[in-house]
Amino acid sequence: MNPTDRKGSIRLQLALATTAWLITASLLIGAGYLWFADRPQQEVDRELRSELQELQDHYQDLGPGALAEEVARRVEEHPPGHSVYLYAESQRTVIEGTLPHWPEGLEGGDEAATIPVEAATPHYRFERQLRMVALTLDDRRQLAVGRDISEHLRFQSTLQLAAVGALGLVILGGLAVGLGVSRSLLGRVVSMRDTIGDILAGRRGARVGVGPGGDEFDQLADQFNHLLDANEQLLLRMREVTDDVAHDLRTPLSRMRGRIEAALAGQEPPEEHAETLHALLEETDDMLDTFSALLHIAQIESRSVQEHMETLDLDDQARDAADLYQPVAEEAGLDLQTELEGGLRVRGNRHLISQALTNLLDNAVKYSHAPGEIRVTTRRAGERAELCVSDQGPGIPETEREHVLQRFVRLDSSRGTAGTGLGLSFVAAVATLHDANLRLEDNEPGLRITMEFPLA
Amino acid sequence: MKFLLVEDDPVASDYLAKALRESGHVVDAVDDGALGLSRALHETHDALIVDRMLPSLDGLSLIESLRKQGRTTPVLIVSALGEVDERVRGLRAGGDDYLVKPYAFSELLARLEVLVRRDQGAPAETCLRVADLELDLLKRTIQRAGEPIELKPREFQILEYLMRHAGQVVTRTMLLESVWDYHFDPQTNVIDVHISRLRQKIDRGFDPPLLRTIRGAGYALREPD
CATH class of the missing domain: 1.10.287 (Helix Hairpins)
Known part of the structure; x- marks a missing residue:
C-alpha cells in the first residue's frame, strides 16, 4: 500500500489546511470590502437629506413661489449627470425640476432609494441610476433631491468583479502552492522511504539524494x-x-x-x-x-565499557607498564626509557589503557633487535595528552600502517613470531573508545605509536 | 580441605571435583543455586566455589544471602563473564576472589589455598620471615642471613606478596593482579623475568634456595622440607 494515498496522508492534510485558511481569509477580506464599499452611499444619503431640509426651510420661510425659483436655480446650476431636483404638484405633474416626470417608485419619506431613470439627451437615451430622497410639503406638493450615482455603481460593480476574480485566483493559487509545496517536501520524505525500502530489499548501496541547497x-x-x-x-x-x-x-x-x-x-x-x-x-x-x-x-x-571511565593519571599508567616490561626489555638487550611529562590527567578506563600499553610494549620488545632503545613518553600537546611508545625495530612501511590496525593482520616479516595478530586492533579499539587519535609514524629507525587523548 | 562446588555444567563439575579430590581435598558438588545455599548454610566448608549462572538461584544472590546470614566462608567465583565490571560486581556481592573461565586448574587451586589460608587469619605483622629471609614492612628493608639486600620497589612488592603467602603456590596472574592491579595476562611472560631477577637477589649466594618455580602453576617461596 502506498502511504501517501491514505486518508491520513500528510499531503492531503496540508492541502486541506491551506484551503481552509484561504477560505477564512477570503471571507474576512470580503466582509471588510462590503463594509467599506457601503460607506460612500451613506455619505450621499446624508447630503441629500440635508439639501432637502435646506429646500424645505426655504419653502417654509419664503413660500411656494420662492421654492420654485430656488429649484429652478439649482437645476440650472447642476448638470443632470450630477444632481437632480424635482418640485411637483403631485406625483404626476412636475412644477419645476431636472426630470420631466416624477420617477416611478419614488415615495416621500425619510428613506433614500436608488431609482433607475431613462434619461434622454438629444442624441441618445440611456439608463441612469439615481439616489433620491423625497418629501411631501404642507401643501401636498412633492419635493425630491437626487444624485446620479451611475458612475459610482459602475465602479463598484467593476470592483466587485475584480475582488471575486482575485479571490478565486488566490484560492486556486493557494491550493496549487499548497499541493506543490507538500508534493516537493513529501517527495523527499518519500525518496528516503524508498531508499530504506531498497536497503531492506538488499540493495545496501542505495543512498538518498542530497540537494545542493543545504536546507x-x-x-x-x-x-x-x-x-x-x-x-x-x-x-x-x-x-x-x-x-x-x-x-x-x-x-x-x-x-x-x-x-x-x-x-x-x-x-x-x-x-x-x-x-x-x-x-x-x-x-x-x-x-x-x-x-x-x-x-x-x-x-x-560496541562501547559497552563506557561506564567505567574515570579520571586517571596517564603518567602512572605509563610508569606501571614500563616497570612491568623493564626486565624483559633488558633481557632482550634493549634499553627501556621513560620520559614523563607529569600531571597529565585524562578520562579513561584504566584497565583498557594499561592493556593497550602492554600490547604496544610487547610488540616493541618482540620486533626490536639488540642493541636498541624503547621509549615510553607522555607529553602535553595543547589541549591533548600524548602517550607514545617508540622502538628502533624494523618499523612498518607507510603503506601498511592503516592495514596493521585491522584484525589478524600480521606482516609477512612477523609470521614466525608468537601472537594473536590482534594487539594493534585492540589498541585501535581502545583509542577510538577514548576519542584518542592513534598515529603510527616512522621513528627513524623504527616505529612510533602515539595515542593522543583529550585532557580531562 | 573441604570445598562446596556449585556448578551446573555436569562435565565441568565432574572434572573439577575429580581434580580437587586427586589433590587430596573433599568436594561436595551441587548443580543448583538454592540447593547450594542450603548446603552452605547447614554444613561447614573451608571454601565455596560458585558459578555465576545457576538454575533456581544465581551465584551472586547465593553469596549475598550467605553473607546476610553472617557466614564468612571464603567464596571463589568462577564465571565466563570476564569484564572488569563483572569482577567488581562479584566482589561487591561478597565473593572473595573471581576467576574467569576458562582457567587452568593450577590457578584455581592456588587461589583456593590462598583464600582458605587468609580466612584462618594471619596476625598483622610488621616483619615477615621465611627461613633466614626477613622483610621489614615498616622500614621497608630486606635481609637474608643478616645481610641487607637492595630491591627495586616492584621487586619489594612481589617479595612481600610471596612472603605473605609463604608455602603457597602463587600464580603469575595473582602477582599481576596484586602488584600491578592488571586483570589481564600480557602476551609475554613478563612476570618470569621479574621473578628470575628477584631470585638473583635473594637466593644467589645463599643456601638453601627459597624461591621455587612450580611447573605449570607459578611460584612458591618456601623452606625446603
Missing part, C-alpha cells in the same frame, strides 16, 4: 546517508571478523582435529600421547586467547 531536508538526507555509511561499515567489519574468525580459528581446529584423529587411529606410539596432549592444550590456550581478545575488542567497539 533541513538536505541535512537530514546527509545525516541519514552518514548513518547508512556507518551501518555499512559495521556490516563490512562484521563480515571481515566472521571471515577472520573462520580462518584463524578453523586452521588450528583442523590441525588439532587431525592430530587427535591420528592419535586415535594408533598412528603414534602410546608413549607420545602425553606430548600430543600437551601440544593440544597449548593450541587450545592459543585459541582461547584469540577468542577472548576478539570478544574483548568487540565489546570495546
Whole structure:
C-alpha cells in the first residue's frame, strides 16, 4: 500500500489546511470590502437629506413661489449627470425640476432609494441610476433631491468583479502552492522511504539524494546517508571478523582435529600421547586467547565499557607498564626509557589503557633487535595528552600502517613470531573508545605509536 | 580441605571435583543455586566455589544471602563473564576472589589455598620471615642471613606478596593482579623475568634456595622440607 494515498496522508492534510485558511481569509477580506464599499452611499444619503431640509426651510420661510425659483436655480446650476431636483404638484405633474416626470417608485419619506431613470439627451437615451430622497410639503406638493450615482455603481460593480476574480485566483493559487509545496517536501520524505525500502530489499548501496541547497531536508538526507555509511561499515567489519574468525580459528581446529584423529587411529606410539596432549592444550590456550581478545575488542567497539571511565593519571599508567616490561626489555638487550611529562590527567578506563600499553610494549620488545632503545613518553600537546611508545625495530612501511590496525593482520616479516595478530586492533579499539587519535609514524629507525587523548 | 562446588555444567563439575579430590581435598558438588545455599548454610566448608549462572538461584544472590546470614566462608567465583565490571560486581556481592573461565586448574587451586589460608587469619605483622629471609614492612628493608639486600620497589612488592603467602603456590596472574592491579595476562611472560631477577637477589649466594618455580602453576617461596 502506498502511504501517501491514505486518508491520513500528510499531503492531503496540508492541502486541506491551506484551503481552509484561504477560505477564512477570503471571507474576512470580503466582509471588510462590503463594509467599506457601503460607506460612500451613506455619505450621499446624508447630503441629500440635508439639501432637502435646506429646500424645505426655504419653502417654509419664503413660500411656494420662492421654492420654485430656488429649484429652478439649482437645476440650472447642476448638470443632470450630477444632481437632480424635482418640485411637483403631485406625483404626476412636475412644477419645476431636472426630470420631466416624477420617477416611478419614488415615495416621500425619510428613506433614500436608488431609482433607475431613462434619461434622454438629444442624441441618445440611456439608463441612469439615481439616489433620491423625497418629501411631501404642507401643501401636498412633492419635493425630491437626487444624485446620479451611475458612475459610482459602475465602479463598484467593476470592483466587485475584480475582488471575486482575485479571490478565486488566490484560492486556486493557494491550493496549487499548497499541493506543490507538500508534493516537493513529501517527495523527499518519500525518496528516503524508498531508499530504506531498497536497503531492506538488499540493495545496501542505495543512498538518498542530497540537494545542493543545504536546507533541513538536505541535512537530514546527509545525516541519514552518514548513518547508512556507518551501518555499512559495521556490516563490512562484521563480515571481515566472521571471515577472520573462520580462518584463524578453523586452521588450528583442523590441525588439532587431525592430530587427535591420528592419535586415535594408533598412528603414534602410546608413549607420545602425553606430548600430543600437551601440544593440544597449548593450541587450545592459543585459541582461547584469540577468542577472548576478539570478544574483548568487540565489546570495546560496541562501547559497552563506557561506564567505567574515570579520571586517571596517564603518567602512572605509563610508569606501571614500563616497570612491568623493564626486565624483559633488558633481557632482550634493549634499553627501556621513560620520559614523563607529569600531571597529565585524562578520562579513561584504566584497565583498557594499561592493556593497550602492554600490547604496544610487547610488540616493541618482540620486533626490536639488540642493541636498541624503547621509549615510553607522555607529553602535553595543547589541549591533548600524548602517550607514545617508540622502538628502533624494523618499523612498518607507510603503506601498511592503516592495514596493521585491522584484525589478524600480521606482516609477512612477523609470521614466525608468537601472537594473536590482534594487539594493534585492540589498541585501535581502545583509542577510538577514548576519542584518542592513534598515529603510527616512522621513528627513524623504527616505529612510533602515539595515542593522543583529550585532557580531562 | 573441604570445598562446596556449585556448578551446573555436569562435565565441568565432574572434572573439577575429580581434580580437587586427586589433590587430596573433599568436594561436595551441587548443580543448583538454592540447593547450594542450603548446603552452605547447614554444613561447614573451608571454601565455596560458585558459578555465576545457576538454575533456581544465581551465584551472586547465593553469596549475598550467605553473607546476610553472617557466614564468612571464603567464596571463589568462577564465571565466563570476564569484564572488569563483572569482577567488581562479584566482589561487591561478597565473593572473595573471581576467576574467569576458562582457567587452568593450577590457578584455581592456588587461589583456593590462598583464600582458605587468609580466612584462618594471619596476625598483622610488621616483619615477615621465611627461613633466614626477613622483610621489614615498616622500614621497608630486606635481609637474608643478616645481610641487607637492595630491591627495586616492584621487586619489594612481589617479595612481600610471596612472603605473605609463604608455602603457597602463587600464580603469575595473582602477582599481576596484586602488584600491578592488571586483570589481564600480557602476551609475554613478563612476570618470569621479574621473578628470575628477584631470585638473583635473594637466593644467589645463599643456601638453601627459597624461591621455587612450580611447573605449570607459578611460584612458591618456601623452606625446603
